[in-house]
Amino acid sequence: MKFYIVAMLFVLFDIEVVFMYPWAVIFKxxxxxxxxxxxxxxxxxxxxxxxxxxxxxxxxxLDWSS
Known part of the structure; x- marks a missing residue:
């Protein structure tokens, strides 16, 4: 169960970072x-x-020990 939550958060934040790359390319x-x-x-x-x-x-x- 704990790995599922961490993996879901990773995918969520990873996809959001993908949106930053095109912005940085067209910024100028x-x-x-x-x-x-x-x-x-x-x-x-x-x-x-x-x-x-x-x-x-x-x-x-994000805490593995709990």
């Missing part, structure tokens, strides 16, 4: 169009990921 092209807004969009996306990671950490979903 779209910064002229959207200005600093494109940076703040990605920063808010990373912030949501950080909150989810901290929630999982606080609930000890």
């Amino acid at each position: 092209d779209y910064v002229a169009v959207f200005g600093a807004a494109i940076f703040w969009w990605m920063l808010s996306f990373v912030g949501i990921l950080l909150v989810a990671f901290l929630y999982a950490w606080r609930k000890k979903a």
